[in-house]
Amino acid sequence: MPHRTVYFVSDGTGITAETFGNSILAQFPTKPRHVRRPFIDSAEKAYAVVREINETGEREGKRAIVFATLVDRDVLKIVRDHCLGRVLDMFGTFIEPLEEEFEVKSNHRVGRFSDVARSQEYHDRIEAINYSLAHDDGQSSKNLDIADVILVGVSRSGKTPTSLYLALQHGIKAANYPLIPEDFERGKLPASLAPYKRKCFGLTIDPERLCQIRNERRPGSKYADLMNCRYEVNEAEMMMKRDGIAWLSSTHKSIEEIATTILRDLRPDRLIY
Amino acid sequence: MPHRTVYFVSDGTGITAETFGNSILAQFPTKPRHVRRPFIDSAEKAYAVVREINETGEREGKRAIVFATLVDRDVLKIVRDHCLGRVLDMFGTFIEPLEEEFEVKSNHRVGRFSDVARSQEYHDRIEAINYSLAHDDGQSSKNLDIADVILVGVSRSGKTPTSLYLALQHGIKAANYPLIPEDFERGKLPASLAPYKRKCFGLTIDPERLCQIRNERRPGSKYADLMNCRYEVNEAEMMMKRDGIAWLSSTHKSIEEIATTILRDLRPDRLIY
Known part of the structure; x- marks a missing residue:
């Protein structure tokens, strides 16, 4: 070529x-x-x-x-x-x-x-990265009060890359929390998130696409099975609807597009970076 | 204002x-x-x-x-x-x-x-993020053979934000490995890195600045003490010099500048993103 x-x-x-x-x-x-x-x-x-x-x-x-x-x-x-x-x-x-x-x-x-490395803005950005790393995948429910946003969604819906992008590019403290079968059985958001519903933002994904992504990771598993993916996505969407959590589908979106939408919805009229 | x-x-x-x-x-x-x-x-x-x-x-x-x-x-x-x-x-x-x-x-x-989310390039970028997360802070020495770059340096020299940035923005699989007092006592790079020296890139930092950063995290600790910071930085630089590892100082540089320099040195004439 x-x-x-x-x-x-x-x-x-x-x-x-x-x-x-x-x-x-x-x-x-x-x-x-x-x-x-x-x-x-x-x-x-x-x-x-x-x-x-x-x-x-x-x-x-x-x-x-x-x-x-x-x-x-x-x-x-x-x-x-x-x-x-x-x-x-x-x-x-x-x-x-x-x-x-x-x-x-x-x-x-x-x-x-x-010399950006000495500015307050840069310092905040590094803090945001550390925060987002420590709060990746529901690792910690400490300090959720200072999160700028908490992403929720089923495993492999795009939460981790989006959180890191928000932190790196926009200095946003972004925690993320997986919604797992246990949550669906209880029919409730994880208890640690309940006080922070207004900071939650959901990611959903087309079940067929999710199945494909999960199969790359654990081929042939129940986790990756299409029926299970459909069940999880459906339950997660119902839960978000019930709890009034805004969400978007990551299926056809890049990290940049997901992040921009979240920023717009969290802070209309204002983009901090 | x-x-x-x-x-x-x-x-x-x-x-x-x-x-x-x-x-x-x-x-x-x-x-x-x-x-x-x-x-x-x-x-x-x-x-x-x-x-x-x-x-x-x-x-x-x-x-x-x-x-x-x-x-x-x-x-x-x-x-x-x-x-x-x-x-x-x-x-x-x-x-x-x-x-x-x-x-x-x-x-x-x-x-x-x-629809970037379906492209191979995007897929590789997500893989790079997963890789860099799994290989943050020396967490894993598995699969170092497929790393594009391995960042080394003392704790808090800027390795983690740089690795994540390289992955997110450039789709680079960036592992990072802390150089710790045990390495200095042995006077050798961690053994798992030895076969991959040509992929290693060092970050160093002004000891005064390092002391300041570490004191925010663990005030008054030996870890944050200026004499200790001087010792660690000096040892790390000697080790990198001995092993022929290129390095740069992160003291006055933004993540973007560090990343760009690394990319230039690793892949002269060619920037992949």
Whole structure:
């Protein structure tokens, strides 16, 4: 299969170009090859990278895509004037207008990331990760009062990845609690969750899909059996309905989509990250 | 403190606008209020959101920033023509040129995320999360042969958040292994790691910072004592040097920066995500 290459060209680490480029490329089914070229901070390096990009385009028969975060106007000009790839200039397009609006230089222009590792926000994020790990899969019912959200659902409905994502990306303390056959027999939510119903959010899943996922893990088990999956999913949904717990189906959703929906429902109008 | 508001306006869920906007806003120390307005898919809704944005700008004394992902040209025109905020049009600027280049419509335009939950890539990512969780903090030395990377370092040097980030964002199977006083006494890497040295990557940290972090967790303990932190960090660095393990300091780095550096060093020229 012929390749198509995307370059991330930066006079810094290229992390910004990459993060930005990925959020755009995620919109496409295409899976191009990624090449990062950091520290392009002189005319000489600019000409070298332009040569490389042009040669790649020629070899592949399609011009390369170039995400650029170049502060130095001279370097950018060389890339703009000589590069045969499609240059998408993040700086000129979005960062500069925002620098005007905020009346402050971006971290990139300052030449480094701000020292986020010392900020309160970062500290809270690390705490959220520790919290979510300690409260994965119902491991602990201590400190549920400080949870931002408690995910509930049958085993393998997507609770763990979603909790970790909420913690890592949004600094949300996300506990998660499996709903198991014993809960269904009692016909009640686990007792430790009862005081925190308003923080609970349910994940459900199509039984056929659940059966498939569980069979990868424990092939041929009762746990993975389709009839059992149907029973568990049905019981879990009835329980959530009875207890007024909002839920969504993870069957066709990515972790990002599940997390975004949960955030929206928990905190309308406001996304903290 | 006067607020400044950023709107994410979309005729879809707004996830794209938000993800994109966040990657840009991360470049600024400014912390504006975030408001998401999804499903703006008619002239009537467009006028309503424009009115809201304009009122907000007036109230705050500063015009709002508007990240827009609007496929419908008529809706976009209303926003462009009547909105007093600073509109950053993601679609026209970046998505359309890439649609031309790739000769394919973006997922956004198709009106939904592709059903990523069924893709092999997504499956691998979930497997990576499960793997990284099972191999957190030296919990298991089984299956280290299939690890993509094994992070080593003293307790609280940042291994766990980095491993989870690598798994969640990049689908990397990342085990992590603490280096503990017993290892230093023996003067050797844990035996289970010996065959996998080339996959090991070290995290180190400034002893003063480590002392501070550990004191939050176990105040006044020997574990948190500055002399002990100095000893452990020094021993760990000597051990990594002796065994030829590349390492970096997490002291002033965010999880994203640590992860990006590791990926670059493990897979030069190629970033998989």
